[in-house]
Amino acid sequence: MSHSTDDARRLLDHLFRAAVDRARPDTSLAGHLPPKPKGRTVVIGAGKASAAMARALEAAWDGPLEGVVLTRTGHGEDTRQIRIVEASHPVPDQAGVDGTAEMLACLDGLTEADLVICLLSGGGSALLAGPPPGVSLEDLQALSRALLRSGAPISDMNTVRKHVSTVAGGRLALAAAPAPIVTLAISDVPGDDPAVIASGPTVADATTAADARAILEAHGIAVPASITHWLTDPAAETPKPDDPALAHASCRLIATPMMSLEAAAALAEEKGIRTLVLGDRIEGEAREVAKVLAAIAISCATHARPLSAPCLILSGGETTVTVRGNGRGGRNTEFQLALALALDGHPGISAIAGDTDGIDGSEDNAGALVDPTTLARARAAGLDPRAFLADNDGYGFFSVLGDLVVTGPTRTNVNDFRAILIT
Template sequence: MTHSDRRTQLLELFEIGVRAADPAVCVPPHLPMPPKGRTLVIAAGKAAASMARAVETHWDGPIQGIAVTRYGHGVECEHIEVIEAAHPVPDDRGEIAARRLLEEARELGADDLALCLISGGGSALLGLPAPGLTLDQKKAINRALLASGAPIGDMNTVRKHLSAIKGGRLTEAAFPARIHTIGISDVPGDDPSVIASGPTVPDATTQAQALEILERYAIAVPDAVLAHLSDPENETPKPSNPVFNTSSFHMAAKPADMVGAVAEEGRRRGCKVISLGADIEGEARDVGLAQARLALEAAAGRKPGDQPVLIVSGGETTVTVTHPDGRGGRNCEYLLSLALGLDAHPDICALACDSDGIDGSEENAGALIGPDTLSRIRAAGLDPAQELERNNSWSVFSAVGDLVTTGPTRTNVNDLRLILVG
């Protein structure tokens, strides 16, 4: 198999993985029966608009609502208003949208239905601070958490406790209406309380844990935030709270679906598939080096004529940013570390992309590497190891034309990493 053939295969497999989480396919089977009263759609996340359109296409009866999604991720809906806002750092539009959603939820009665469509990214997009806090305070803490290398669970523990709508507070506002949540998971473990910081589900985390996380990552907080987190009256609703008696959660798609679809297609194409699962976490560069060792072992074990080996994994790595001027993303950082670990092995190519089409804050989904990657980077006048230390992986892959740019996919089941050996 040529280098070009491997790259084509990897891109095709990524597309198959994304299609496994298409809201048009995965949302309709989870729709509830219409209520006696009215139906309000409340959608938040990178897949919010496409999930809302899937509901409109299949819903029997009147419907209205709001879907808040990331800039560029909107789609046209007939009855549901689509609002685009900032991600990963919230902005005024997200704050206003979240306030409107909360106000709409409070008007629901016992015969009404809140049909909540929740996907990854919703935590930043629902940027309504808790009473007494400001959006600027939330933004500063959010930026610091993003740069700290904290895993998504820790980040969302803090976000829940600084929010007026997350951590179950949306269900609290809508009670006694029936709450039917359809989720698309982008988090390792698929915990509904972590997806978009769980606006409709109970929160088992505590203010004390949020404070401990802020202290652990040395994140400075203003006095107002410290006072808020120290007041037990501000605790999020817990599993025993009766507001959750009329609430249910239904998982429409998850990272394992994407990994499974790709693994199945890999086998169909004649590959020996090694699946590492959909819950990989850790520093992106450390995961890159670990998977480089695994790929080299697979290559060493192959004999002439053996089938290719496809190593598949999903999950969400983290990047501890030490050089804020660098331009990167967790998938590009993983790949640059992987390339260094593979040291130009002639039989190995790899792809790492975010299923939402955006790796970090840039406009690419991820990138590709092959046997000639390091030599081409050096020919472009760049030192790959030095650029990795500078958190500048995007710039490296941009310089050699190896970025993968899909545009917004309008779904989000986390990252897909593929290594093709042979």
């Protein structure tokens, strides 16, 4: 690799880390705390960042705290007052079921003088595992796997999850009543809708069980009979926006995808690099999004439109992968492999894509790097990039090249970060 390629890769790595740092709870949470109550302060929550949020809350809060927070296995933190339960993600497990039950028990007997602080981040949908009556954990796991393979957008997946749960879709806020509940959330969803983050356990739900049934049908998602039956039960309905029982609930966003994109843009512009932020809610099949962004990057390189080099194209959001192969890899490695093919070694264009939680899908990498030498190095190593893409094996492809981005769990999550640098 040339010196200029090394410089580009180094800068892209710094941009990704700047985006992640902006979303870390220890830098973003303290400015959003509610006033102390007369009574108890009970802390609940779930998500990949929730343990780090709990630790940041303990550092910033003047007074006693108690409660239970669920996080993904390996994402725990040392806390003094708030109990951390680690459970499985993205498919729920028994630890999640037990931790959710323990969390609900913390809300028993609260009064209007008490305060509940709910710490939510991406990943909470799987971690808050409350199977409804007649639905087993195995059934819930089957639903999770089917949703993850479906290619359905996150909002659709969470509409289904909210109606197959005892805690999602506003039900956790009902359990806290009559105590006021303040949710501090790190958004990982397009549009930053609190009703979608972690399936909105403390927020009124405008969707219906009929919507959930329609989504399963539209995407051809087969589910266990117990779930089909439950979704026709009136008890599957969630509390709606006009429900007076949710008047005591409020939500504050402490970190969002756009905040992280802006942090990366500021770093690039300090270095004299013009930046275009395409948006924080880019959705669609990862390989199709890659073709579009590659075309924009090539236009910048060849026509100086919409920007002239040196320039940077930033985007966030959550793409999807419809799994047809047997490979390893999440949506960011899939995006990068498709991007490399679309760029076809175009000189002066390099890119990084990664999930800000440090875990791309279910692998140990956040994402991957691409540069003008990617395809040439792959062919020299005997790799067929199109075959890897057909097998949904972005991880295997970039692993051989040494181009995986590995950060370990970052303890935050504002969704995907993509940066394409044109020099």
